[in-house]
Amino acid sequence: MIQSIPIIGHARKREQLRRDLEQKSLAHAYLFAGKKHLGKFTIARWFAEEVLSIGVEEGEKERIVTLVRKNAHPDLLTLDQLWIEDLCTDWNVIAKSSSAPQQHRAKAKVKTDVIGIDDIRALQERLYQTPQGSRSICLIRSIERLHITAANALLKILEEPPPNVLFCFTTELLSAIPETVVSRMRLLHFSGVLREELEPLLSDSSPEDRELILGIAGGAPGIIFRCLKDTEYFRTERQAYLDARRFLETRSDVERFRIMSEVFEDPAASSLLFRHLVLHLQGELRKESQHAEEAVERAKKLFSILRTLETNTHRGLLAANIALSS
Numbered sequence: 001m002i003q004s005i006p007i008i009g010h011a012r013k014r015e016q017l018r019r020d021l022e023q024k025s026l027a028h029a030y031l032f033a034g035k036k037h038l039g040k041f042t043i044a045r046w047f048a049e050e051v052l053s054i055g056v057e058e059g060e061k062e063r064i065v066t067l068v069r070k071n072a073h074p075d076l077l078t079l080d081q082l083w084i085e086d087l088c089t090d091w092n093v094i095a096k097s098s099s100a101p102q103q104h105r106a107k108a109k110v111k112t113d114v115i116g117i118d119d120i121r122a123l124q125e126r127l128y129q130t131p132q133g134s135r136s137i138c139l140i141r142s143i144e145r146l147h148i149t150a151a152n153a154l155l156k157i158l159e160e161p162p163p164n165v166l167f168c169f170t171t172e173l174l175s176a177i178p179e180t181v182v183s184r185m186r187l188l189h190f191s192g193v194l195r196e197e198l199e200p201l202l203s204d205s206s207p208e209d210r211e212l213i214l215g216i217a218g219g220a221p222g223i224i225f226r227c228l229k230d231t232e233y234f235r236t237e238r239q240a241y242l243d244a245r246r247f248l249e250t251r252s253d254v255e256r257f258r259i260m261s262e263v264f265e266d267p268a269a270s271s272l273l274f275r276h277l278v279l280h281l282q283g284e285l286r287k288e289s290q291h292a293e294e295a296v297e298r299a300k301k302l303f304s305i306l307r308t309l310e311t312n313t314h315r316g317l318l319a320a321n322i323a324l325s326s
Contacts, residue, residue, distance in 0.1 A: 007042055008221040009193030017047055027186035029158055029167035033174045034190030037222025040170040041141050048076055048137045071099050075136040077126055082113050115145045120153040127162045135164040143169045144176040151178055158184035192219015216241050218279040244276035
């Protein structure tokens with residue numbers, strides 16, 4: 001027997017999808033929305049296994065599942081990685097995650113992860129081919145990557161979907177997707193995984209590292225896996241987590257300004273610090289402590305400032321604003 005795909009949490013979402021299968025009430029398109037590293041695409045692949053295995057014998061199901069996990073099933077189309085830093089010309093590497101046609105990218109030497117109109121056109125050619133089984137399924141990760149022309153082309157496909165094709169997409173930024181596209185799909189919101197479901201992943205970690213990694217993860221199992229495998233990533237996340245905690249705990253405006261001034265030299269570092277500031281505040285809210293009301297107000301201010309980061313506001317003035325208003 002082939003082992004089931006490892007999925008951490010999201011039992012209700014899986015049950016909902018199983019119910020759609022059992023009751024033959026599948027939508028023609030699904031959109032899984034939620035922050036990064038929650039396991040949305042993992043569940044999308046599991047869903048593909050279930051859909052492509054409808055009505056088959058156990059032995060045949062094992063063969064189907066094996067092909068899906070190798071990204072080699074003829075009725076499965078995936079659009080995942082479209083460009084890999086330092087490996088952008090190694091299309092064999094990219095093909096391990098994306099089975100959709102890539103010849104147009106290789107020929108044009110396209111070095112971007114944006115999903116363009118040519119990607120959708122290449123996908124469309126395959127979608128209208130007759131599936132070998134009862135249906136085919138198309139998975140696209142992070143459709144907020146869609147260029148506006150690609151989004152319009154995808155909308156036309158969703159308005160008049162090919163027969164026997166099921167779409168399953170994921171997004172980390174729902175607000176970036178045109179409402180006309182979202183309205184053509186069944187939307188499932190994903191939230192963080194409960195602590196008790198994550199703790200077994202850290203059974204070999206020290207108590208100190210366990211608490212730290214759980215705090216860094218913020219309910220995202222993918223971040224836990226990466227912290228355990230990538231020491232440099234863990235070091236960077238750990239420092240940002242500690243800086244965020246130090247920022248929130250200090251009452252000194254001067255110290256807050258110093259912390260902000262340091263990270264604002266690096267846009268990536270400032271974004272990382274903001275993510276951890278939000279994680280800390282979310283933790284305060286979950287505790288339902290006497291400080292919850294204060295945490296809400298601080299979170300509102302930080303989100304407002306985060307939006308300001310997208311403008312051309314002078315970073316020194318912005319750092320001072322954060323220090324004085326948090």
